Amino acid sequence: VFTVLVSLNVKPDKVDEFLRAIDINSAATLRFEPGCLRFDVHRVVGDPYRFVLYEIYRDETAFHEEHRAAPHYGAFRAASAECIADGGHVNTFAAPVFPDRIPEATEVRP
Amino acid sequence: VFTVLVSLNVKPDKVDEFLRAIDINSAATLRFEPGCLRFDVHRVVGDPYRFVLYEIYRDETAFHEEHRAAPHYGAFRAASAECIADGGHVNTFAAPVFPDRIPEATEVRP
Numbered sequence: 001v002f003t004v005l006v007s008l009n010v011k012p013d014k015v016d017e018f019l020r021a022i023d024i025n026s027a028a029t030l031r032f033e034p035g036c037l038r039f040d041v042h043r044v045v046g047d048p049y050r051f052v053l054y055e056i057y058r059d060e061t062a063f064h065e066e067h068r069a070a071p072h073y074g075a076f077r078a079a080s081a082e083c084i085a086d087g088g089h090v091n092t093f094a095a096p097v098f099p100d101r102i103p104e105a106t107e108v109r110p
Numbered sequence: 111v112f113t114v115l116v117s118l119n120v121k122p123d124k125v126d127e128f129l130r131a132i133d134i135n136s137a138a139t140l141r142f143e144p145g146c147l148r149f150d151v152h153r154v155v156g157d158p159y160r161f162v163l164y165e166i167y168r169d170e171t172a173f174h175e176e177h178r179a180a181p182h183y184g185a186f187r188a189a190s191a192e193c194i195a196d197g198g199h200v201n202t203f204a205a206p207v208f209p210d211r212i213p214e215a216t217e218v219r220p
Contacts, residue, residue: 003152005115005162019207026211040212042113042204052115052204054164094152094162097129101136102150 001037001096001105002060006053008080009088015049021079022051028072029055035062037104049085056104111147111206111215112170116163118190119198125159131189132161138182139165145172147214159195166214 010018026039038056057063067073080089099105120128136149148166167173177183190199209215 003150005152005164023208026208030211040113041207042115043207045203045205051207052202054115092162093155095155097151097153097161098133098136101140 001099001102002057002063003094003096004053004055004057004063005092005094006055007088007090007092008051008053009085010049010051010083011085012049014083017079018051018083021076021083022053025072025076026053029067029070032072033062033066033070035059035066056102111209111212112167112173113204113206114163114165114167114173115202115204116165117198117200117202118161118163119195120159120161120193121195122159124193127189128161128193131186131193132163135182135186136163139177139180142182143172143176143180145169145176166212 008018022041026041029036029039035058036055037058038054040054042052042054044050044052055063057067096102096105118128132151136151139146139149145168146165147168148164150164152162152164154160154162165173167177206212206215
């Protein structure tokens with residue numbers, strides 16, 4: 001299991017465009033990528049231009065290869081280039097400390 | 111639904127103590143707090159001293175009042191004071207943009 005936390009600062013005049021793009025990208029990722037186990041989109045309280053994505057993948061390959069090669073990801077990257085403020089995209093990669101307590105992780109066959 | 115993201119930088123010589131404390135706190139929160147819908151504990155890849163918690167609560171009250179009043183939370187705060195580096199605890203509060211895609215959120219009765 002491989003977890004990706006994404007912090008995004010959106011340009012104030014691009015929020016609607018960003019929301020359309022992340023709506024399509026998160027829905028398509030969940031629907032078409034069996035390696036994506038979770039894709040939560042959050043807006044930060046008190047900062048309407050900051051968003052956090054919480055994505056869980058089967059493994060690193062499912063993220064680095066399958067997700068990044070998907071057409072919906074390419075479309076999102078293009079929208080992202082328009083909508084995200086300079087330096088406003090930060091990825092954090094992580095691994096669960098207690099995988100047995102991650103419901104999606106227990107579905108992954110070793 | 112109310113989401114809490116916690117970034118924690120642990121003192122290098124306190125990692126084992128921190129892991130014991132967060133093990134107890136996350137398990138007890140999930141077991142004894144019906145208002146806590148999710149409590150994922152992650153370690154950041156490439157930074158063995160940084161951890162991220164992803165917690166989803168029924169609502170703000172479940173976090174601010176029920177969670178913070180729980181005895182296991184008090185015990186964790188005490189351990190935290192010993193284990194977390196100065197300035198190494200950052201909370202981010204957030205709300206889901208697409209609540210229908212958060213499995214736990216769909217269990218919450220309005």
